[in-house]
Amino acid sequence: MSRPRSMRQNARGYLLTFPAFAFLVVFFVGPLIVNLFESVKNEDGGLTYAQYVRALGDAYYLEVLGDTIVLSLAVTIASLVLGYPLAIAIARSRGALKSFLIFLVVTPLLINVVVRTFGWMVIFGRSGFINAILKLLDLDTATLTGTWTGIGIAMVQVLLPFMVLSIASTLEGIDGELEDAAITLGATPLKTIIHVIFPLSLQGVITGTLLVFALSMGSFVTVMLMGSNSTMVLPLLVYQQLNLASDWPFAAALGNILIFVVLIATALQLGLAKRGVRR
Amino acid sequence: MKIRSRPGSLMVCYLAVISVFLLLPQLIVVVVAFSEASFVSFPPPGYSTKWMVRVLSDPSFMKPLWNSVVLGLSASIMAAALALPASLAIVRHRFQGARALQNFLLSPLSMPTLILAIALLFFLNDIGLGNTYAGLVFGHVVVVLPYLVRTIVAVYSGTDPRIEEAAYTLGAKPLSTFWFITLPMLRPAIFAGGMFAFLVSFDEVAVALLLSNASSITLPVSILTYLTYNYDPAVAAISVIKMIIVVLALLVLERFYGLQNLTMQSR
Structure with a gap:
C-alpha cells in the first residue's frame, strides 16, 4: 500500500470517528475531569486535599x-x-x-x-x-x-x-x-x-x-x-x-x-x- | 466428545440449581403482582388482578413509563447516529489508532454509572445544562453508545469487504456504495444494537436518578423511589408490566438478530 493512500485512509477514518470521539470527550472525559477539580477546590478557588484527608483519615x-x-x-x-x-x-x-x-x-x-x-x-x-x-x-x-x-x-x-x-x-x-x-x-x-x-x-x-x-x-x-x-x-x-x-x-x-x-x-x-x- | 455432547449428572444438577437461582426472584415478583393482599407476602393469601389494574391507571407510574420510552428512543437514535460512522471507520479504514479509538468508545462500559452520574451532575451545571432534559439524554447517550459500537463493529467485521470492493470496481461512488451495499448489510446490526441500547437506557438507574426531575422521572427511578417508602404489591405489578415490555423487545431482537450473537460480542 502506497503512502498517500494510507494517509487518505487515516484522514477518512478520523473524520468518520470524530463525532463519536468528540461527544465522549465532552460528555464523558470532561465530566470526570470536572469531578476531579470539584474535589480539590476550596471556597476561594485554591487547591486543597482536605476532602481526601477527611475521607481517608476517618x-x-x-x-x-x-x-x-x-x-x-x-x-x-x-x-x-x-x-x-x-x-x-x-x-x-x-x-x-x-x-x-x-x-x-x-x-x-x-x-x-x-x-x-x-x-x-x-x-x-x-x-x-x-x-x-x-x-x-x-x-x-x-x-x-x-x-x-x-x-x-x-x-x-x-x-x-x-x-x-x-x-x-x-x-x-x-x-x-x-x-x-x-x-x-x-x-x-x-x-x-x-x-x-x-x-x-x-x-x-x-x-x-x-x-x-x-x-x-x-x-x-x-x-x-x-x-x-x-x-x-x-x-x-x-x-x-x-x-x-x-x-x-x-x-x-x-x-x-x-x-x-x-x-x-x-x-x-x-x-x-x-x-x-x-x- | 464427552464434555461437548453429554452433560453428566453432576452438571445437570448444577444447571438446575443455577436456573432456579437466576430465575427465582423474577418469578416471585410475577406471583406477588397478582396478590390480592394489601401487603407483600409469599405465598400470597389469594390472587387477583387488582394491583395490575391500579398500577395501569396510576399516572405516577404511567407517566414515568412513557418518559422511559421517549428517553430510550431519543438516546438510542442519537447514539446510533454517532456510532455508525465511527464503527464503519474502525472496521474498514484501518487507520492509525483505530484500535485505541475503539477501546475509548467502549470505555464508558467499565465506568460505574453512579460515578458518571455524579460527574455529569457537576459538569452539566457548569455548562448551563443543569436540570435540563438535554442533559439527561446526553447522559444516556454516553451509557448506551458502547453497546451500539460493539454490535455494529462485531457484525461489520464479519462481512466480506470484497462485496463493497466489487461495487467500487463496477463504478459505484462511495456514497451510493454505502447507501445500497453497506447500509442494507448493516441494517439488522443497527436495529439490534439500537434495541439493545434502548433496553439498557430503559433499565438505567443511576444517571436517571441524579439527572431527571419531577417531569422527566423514568420508570426504574419511580419504582426505586416508591420502594424506598412503600413495600406493597404495586411494585411487583409495575415490574411485571416492565418485564412484558422487555420480553417483547427481546423476542423482536431474537427474530432479527439472534440472542446467540450476544454471547459472542460481550467483550
Whole structure:
C-alpha cells in the first residue's frame, strides 16, 4: 500500500470517528475531569486535599471503603466459581439446550436491578418465601434482609450474567478439538478443564472478573433497598452525601476514591494476566 | 466428545440449581403482582388482578413509563447516529489508532454509572445544562453508545469487504456504495444494537436518578423511589408490566438478530 493512500485512509477514518470521539470527550472525559477539580477546590478557588484527608483519615469512611472492597471481592469470586461451569455449558451445548441457557443468562440481565432486588426482598423477607418453607418444616424463621449475606446473594444474582457472558464468549473461540485431543490422550474431563480449557479461557476470566468487580464497586441499589444501618457501601454513601447532605465536594472526593480503587484493581489484574501469558 | 455432547449428572444438577437461582426472584415478583393482599407476602393469601389494574391507571407510574420510552428512543437514535460512522471507520479504514479509538468508545462500559452520574451532575451545571432534559439524554447517550459500537463493529467485521470492493470496481461512488451495499448489510446490526441500547437506557438507574426531575422521572427511578417508602404489591405489578415490555423487545431482537450473537460480542 502506497503512502498517500494510507494517509487518505487515516484522514477518512478520523473524520468518520470524530463525532463519536468528540461527544465522549465532552460528555464523558470532561465530566470526570470536572469531578476531579470539584474535589480539590476550596471556597476561594485554591487547591486543597482536605476532602481526601477527611475521607481517608476517618475510621468510619475507611471501614465503609473496606466493607465495599470485601463485598465486591466476595461477589466477584462467587460469580466466577458459580458462573464458570455455566459458561462451559453454554459454549459446548447446541440447539434447544443452548438457547435455553442463553435465555437463562440474558433474561435476568434485562430485568431491572430494582425489580430483582425486590424479588430477593420477598424471598428473604419476614413473611417471605424462605420463611414460608421454614414454617412448613416447623423451623424457626429467620431473615437475611439487612445482612451482608443477603445483599451478597442478591448481588451475585444481579452480576453473574456478566461473568458468564464474558467467559462464554472466550470459550466459544477455543477449538473443541483441543479438548477432544486431551480426552483421547487419557485426561479426565476435570483434568481437561483445569489444564486445557481454563488456561485458554483466561482472557474471558479476566474480562469477567474486572467487569463484575467494577460493577459491584459501583452498585448501590441493592444495599439501598436491602441494607440496614450496619451495611453501608461507598457508592451509597456518595449518593447520600450528594442528595441528603448536599456536600458536593466531599461526594466528588469519595467518588474519585471509588474510581481509584477500580483502576488499581484493573492494573493489578492486567499485570497478573501479562505474567500468566508470558509463562 | 464427552464434555461437548453429554452433560453428566453432576452438571445437570448444577444447571438446575443455577436456573432456579437466576430465575427465582423474577418469578416471585410475577406471583406477588397478582396478590390480592394489601401487603407483600409469599405465598400470597389469594390472587387477583387488582394491583395490575391500579398500577395501569396510576399516572405516577404511567407517566414515568412513557418518559422511559421517549428517553430510550431519543438516546438510542442519537447514539446510533454517532456510532455508525465511527464503527464503519474502525472496521474498514484501518487507520492509525483505530484500535485505541475503539477501546475509548467502549470505555464508558467499565465506568460505574453512579460515578458518571455524579460527574455529569457537576459538569452539566457548569455548562448551563443543569436540570435540563438535554442533559439527561446526553447522559444516556454516553451509557448506551458502547453497546451500539460493539454490535455494529462485531457484525461489520464479519462481512466480506470484497462485496463493497466489487461495487467500487463496477463504478459505484462511495456514497451510493454505502447507501445500497453497506447500509442494507448493516441494517439488522443497527436495529439490534439500537434495541439493545434502548433496553439498557430503559433499565438505567443511576444517571436517571441524579439527572431527571419531577417531569422527566423514568420508570426504574419511580419504582426505586416508591420502594424506598412503600413495600406493597404495586411494585411487583409495575415490574411485571416492565418485564412484558422487555420480553417483547427481546423476542423482536431474537427474530432479527439472534440472542446467540450476544454471547459472542460481550467483550
